[in-house]
Amino acid sequence: MKNRAWQLTLAVLLIMLATVVAAGVSYAQGGDTVFVTSPAANEAVSGIITITGAVDFPDFMKYDLFLKRGDEMVWAATVYAPVINGVLARLDTRTFPDGAYQLVIRQVHSDSNYTDFYGPTFFIENNLGAPLPFPEVEPGVLYPPVAGALARIRNCSGVDLKFDYHSPDSFCSGGSLTVRPKPAESQVCPFTDVLLIPCEYQGTAMGLGVERGGSYNFVAEHGKIYELTYSGEDRLYVAEVPGDTRAATDTALLPADDPARLAPVQASADAPAGASAAEQSPAESTGSETAKAEAPASSISDQPAEQSPTEPPTTETMLPVSGEAAPTIIPYLLIGGGVVVLLVLAGLYAARRRAADL
Structure with missing residues (x-):
């Protein structure tokens, strides 16, 4: 009877540990699939x-798009x-000098x-004399994230925005940041994206030199997008948004095992638009992200937006946008589960020793 009770106890402990591990596993995507259907190679x-194609890979966090000219890689968008x-990104090419560029897609786990996937080389030909100082559309596309919650902080005021965020819950994101002001002649408000651990968040947003600021409080849920828009003084607006269609x-x-999900991949396998075979072989890196990109500003939570297409987005969150690997909640779940298992096992062992002594 004692042996059977011990076996049942061990089975329960193993189930508990499996549950803890499963809670920390990120959403799995399909196989490693990257191709570009537009722009085509050598297209002007x-x-x-609109950049179209596919980006799908296991352990997905995000992908960054860069335009490569010579040895320089310029950030263009993050999704x-x-x-x-489908649509990989929208891009205002008028903010780039005319010339040849190669599209590089960075798959970030x-x-x-x-x-890095090296896609087609194409030509920007706007004949403007000089690039436009500001884009007329926000780069990229805004889809619900597969990892955590996405907060987009947008500064539509004419002064620098000082923004902070924290959570009353444990093991959540937190920090502070600055979002540059919106130039009077720009149609796009600077913004920063932040991937958040799903938790309750609160903080303040205050313009530089402004006496009053705005405060906020919201609960970030997994797979949701939140916008936080500052328009000056204490005017701060927070809203959950559906994102782009x-x-x-x-x-x-579609589910990863659905044949219809991979049909476009099979159809594009014979002749994907893009670079030559040599150019299309991805270059792999074993380290963390090093290229930084500054993204446009648009929505709710903590990432300032310095949105020049030549600058990468800065990020201080559990899921890095700038490439700084901040801690995730997974190690804490595993450690906590392991501690619980060890404590229970130690208690059972002590109880058996006492029973044997009697």
């Missing part, structure tokens, strides 16, 4: 363009959800390791 583009046969051809939301 101008104005505002926090897979795309298959939840541990911040990444792989995916293309009708985008199958990324």
Whole structure:
């Protein structure tokens, strides 16, 4: 009877540990799939363009798009959800000098390791004489994230925004940041994206040199997008938003084992648009992200937005946008589960020793 009770206890402990481990596992995506269908290799583009194709890989956190010219890689956009046969990003090419650029897609995993995919080389031909100082659209696309909650902080005021965030809960994101002001002639408010551990968050937003600031409080849920928009003084607006509508051809939301999800991948396998075979082989890195990109500003929570296309987005969160690997909650879950198991086992062992002594 004692042996049976011990076996049942061990089985329960193993189930508890498996539950703890499963709670820390990020959403799994399909296989490693990256291709570009537009722009095509050697295509000349101008104005505002839509970049289409697929980016899908296991342990997905986000992907960054860069334009490579010579040895320089310029950040263009960041997206926090897979795309298959859909819109990868929107880009105002008028903010870049005319010339040849190669599209580089950086696949960033939840541990911040990444792989670079070298896509097609295309030509920007706007014939403006000089690039525009500000884009007329926010780069990238805004889809619900697969890892954590996405907060977009937008500064639509004419002064620097000082923003802070913290949580009364344990093991949550926290920090402070600055979002640059919106130039009077710009149509886009600077913004910063932040991936948050799902928790309750609160903090303040205050313009530089402004006597009064705004305060906020919201609960960030997994897979949701929140916008926090500052328009001066104590005017701070927080809202949950659905994000952009995916293309009708985008199958990324289907289950990973659904054959229809991979149909566009099979159709594109024979002749994907892009660079030559040599250019398309991805270059892998075993370290954390090192390239930084400054992203546009648009929504709710903690990442300031310095949105020049030549600057990468800065990030201070559990899921890095700038490449700084901040801690995730997974190690704490595993450690906590291990401690619980050890304590229970120690108690059972002590009880058996006492019973044997009697």
